[in-house]
Amino acid sequence: MTDDRALVLFSGGQDSATCLAWALERYPHVETIGFAYGQRHAVELECRRPVREALAGPRLGPDHMVDLAATLAGLGQTAMTAEIAIETTAEGLPNTFVPGRNLLFLTCAAAIAWRRGLRRIVAGMCETDYSGYPDCRDDTIKAMQLALNLGLQRRFVLETPLMWRDKAATWALAQDLGGDALVEVIRERTHTCYLGDRTRRHDWGYGCGTCPACELRAAGWQRWREQAPPNVQS
Numbered sequence: 001m002t003d004d005r006a007l008v009l010f011s012g013g014q015d016s017a018t019c020l021a022w023a024l025e026r027y028p029h030v031e032t033i034g035f036a037y038g039q040r041h042a043v044e045l046e047c048r049r050p051v052r053e054a055l056a057g058p059r060l061g062p063d064h065m066v067d068l069a070a071t072l073a074g075l076g077q078t079a080m081t082a083e084i085a086i087e088t089t090a091e092g093l094p095n096t097f098v099p100g101r102n103l104l105f106l107t108c109a110a111a112i113a114w115r116r117g118l119r120r121i122v123a124g125m126c127e128t129d130y131s132g133y134p135d136c137r138d139d140t141i142k143a144m145q146l147a148l149n150l151g152l153q154r155r156f157v158l159e160t161p162l163m164w165r166d167k168a169a170t171w172a173l174a175q176d177l178g179g180d181a182l183v184e185v186i187r188e189r190t191h192t193c194y195l196g197d198r199t200r201r202h203d204w205g206y207g208c209g210t211c212p213a214c215e216l217r218a219a220g221w222q223r224w225r226e227q228a229p230p231n232v233q234s
Contacts, residue, residue: 005029006120007113009105012047014217015124015162017190018170020051021177022161023122024059031061031118033109037101038069043198044191054185066108102135103144110148110156122159129166129216138163167220168227192217
């Protein structure tokens with residue numbers, strides 16, 4: 001453990017909850033930041049408090065919420081911010097891609113980290129098992145770290161513990177960090193489904209079961225269960 005203090009981008013979903021547990025194991029003080037950006041699955045924001053309560057302890061500090069609804073929703077219609085069908089665009093990207101979202105998130109997080117004296121910024125971006133978003137790539141994060149350090153004259157470290165993990169490995173990481181208790185928190189209290197559906201309960205948690213986010217989460221759960229040693233099989 002270092003003396004650095006951390007800020008975790010925390011949406012209320014599986015990946016960010018795992019990142020929060022990861023940061024709490026490493027840093028003596030961890031704060032969280034969330035964003036309301038007009039997402040159609042805004043129910044994820046309601047999941048943030050129960051997850052924070054489940055992980056509460058002396059290392060968990062304040063939570064920060066930033067309202068970006070007018071900014072991101074106004075920049076263009078996507079399936080993440082409007083009631084339209086999820087499909088692939090002519091550029092080969094899913095139309096759930098919100099242009100500039102993660103870049104803006106990291107900029108806002110760095111501004112708060114600057115004010116709060118937090119050096120580590122932890123985020124759940126991943127390019128191993130994901131939807132193809134260009135702002136989730138490792139090269140993008142490295143470029144953002146350089147830009148933020150130059151622009152804010154600080155030595156921030158952007159950490160992405162899930163970057164090279166697929167969803168099965170993300171479930172395994174949760175098990176390693178917090179055992180069955182953390183896995184259960186993620187199953188029951190986090191939200192991933194793009195459609196915001198919490199009426200259907202699956203082995204891996206709640207969701208419609210058919211959107212890209214649900215499919216990734218479900219497939220990762222299945223692979224992890226098949227690979228998991230007998231002592232963690234339920």
